[in-house]
Amino acid sequence: MNGPSLALRQRSLGDPSTEFPLFPPLTRGCPKTSTDEIAYPLDVVYDYGRVDQGLFEQEPGADIARWSPLLPPLAAPTLGEGGTPLVEFDGVYVKDESQNPTWSHKDRLNRVTVSAAIASGAPGVVVASSGNHGASAAAYAARAGLPAIVLSSAQSPPAVQDFVRAYGAKVFSVPTEARWPLLREVVDRLGYHPVSNQTVTHTGHPFGPEGYKTIAYELFLQLGTVPAAVFSPTGYAELLYGIWKGFTELRTLGLAGSVPRMFSCEAAAGGPHARALATGAPAAIVTVGASDAHGIAGGVGGHRGVLAVRDSGGEAVVVTDDEMRLARQDLALRGMWQELSGAAGLAGYRRLGRSFDGPVVCVATSAGFKDVGVGAEPHPVLANPTLDDLMS
Incomplete structure (x- = not known):
């Protein structure tokens, strides 16, 4: 079912009427709408009228090229990314992105x-x-x-x-x-x-979040519906935005009647998206405190996350390291070992403490071996082990 890319052009998220050709990718944000204080990302526009809706009759699986009409041109070989499992866990679903080829989203x-x-x-x-x-x-x-x-x-x-x-x-x-x-x-x-950020507030690569849209496509097929809410670990919010955009495309294509409420889950040591949403700013930069959640404990936010949370009717949630540690432990005891940042989605859902009228998805982003200090401490050796030792 995959075919040529239907990507048409880039447009500014600061002013969607400001458009540019698809190539070259504008990797330093929008040159027309950005200022010295706020850099606006670029978004990719597609010819949605030409999308074959049979695209969403396939099974989700490895290699995101299966969604190529709704992605920028894919010239790089696959490593088998995508098609990650959706695991039911204590009344919610966990999308386990640690199952990707390099063990992260x-x-x-x-x-x-x-x-x-x-x-x-x-x-x-x-x-x-x-x-x-x-x-x-x-x-x-x-x-x-x-x-x-x-x-x-x-x-x-x-x-x-x-x-x-x-x-x-x-x-x-x-x-x-x-x-x-x-x-x-x-x-x-x-x-x-x-392939990473160069601007004062985060813009990153204009094509990057397009890869994350495929999580939304998979969730739609795996659940058979649109989730009521998605809780995502949030650093620069490219993941959050990409998932939200994927669901907005499903709505545009007439396949879904709604989009989920998007919840950014940031480390309490930082929280630039929470600050921006609270103050009405398009993006924010904050001072960062100490945190072991090195994957998301950043001080620089971007406009993508603000858009996704605001326009979906979601909220920004900040979580402590201890809340993430408890969520990480509980996930591991059910067979999913995540790094501390990867457990922020579940920690955010628990902190919010709210019920939803429909399925809730917590995205888990990365394998636990990537945490600070993993493997640094030796474990004791039993010199003369007995069965009693094993049962203690």
Whole structure:
């Protein structure tokens, strides 16, 4: 059922009447609507009138190319991303994105952004990331035969740095504040394609959230309906926005009569989207406190998350590390080991403490081995084990 991309052009989320050709991807936000304080992301527009609705009669499965008419052109080979399980858990459903090829949701994004690098003729890709994004970008670049540079913060988990290096990427641990100036220099001087953010408030790659739309398509088929609510771990909100956009497309195509209420679940140590929504700002930057949820504990927000939460009638929820730890523990005891950030969706649902008239989905984003400190502590060895020891 997959066919050629029906993507037409880019448009500004600051002013949807401001449009640009599909290529080149505008990786530094909208040049016409952005200001020194707020950068507006670009969105991708499609020819929805040409979409064959039989596209949604297929079974969800690996390789997001099955949704290619509703994605930008896919030039990068697949690693089998997508088709992740939906697991019932204590009255809600958990979409387990740790089952992707590099064990995180980022694989959906990087299949699309590395494709953009290939289509643009770039000699390589560059990303500023301390975890999932860097590993995924490195993997998809390796699969496509492109070199990758990953600029990691000095505080990123050593196991994750080894993970990224395994794909042959050049990994450099640098001070956090140095990552983005270096990334821009790599882009400007070497011509590498950036697959992460370069702007004052988050815009990221304009094609990136398109990969996340496929989660909405899968949920629609797996549930047989539109969920009443989706709770998503939220850092830059590309995931949140992509899922919301996917459901809005299903409504546009006449396949769904509604969209779910979207709930951003941020670390209480930061919470820029919660701040923006509370103050009516298009995006916000906040001071970040200490948190072990390194995947989402950021101070820079973007306009995508504000749009998704506001226009869906959702809310911003902030969760503590302890709330995420409890959610992570409970998920693990039911067979789903998540990193701390990955449990923020379930933690947010529990914190809100509200019932919904329909299915609720909590997105779980990444495998637990990526957490800070995992594997650092040795476990005791039983010198003369007995059955009583095993039963204690």
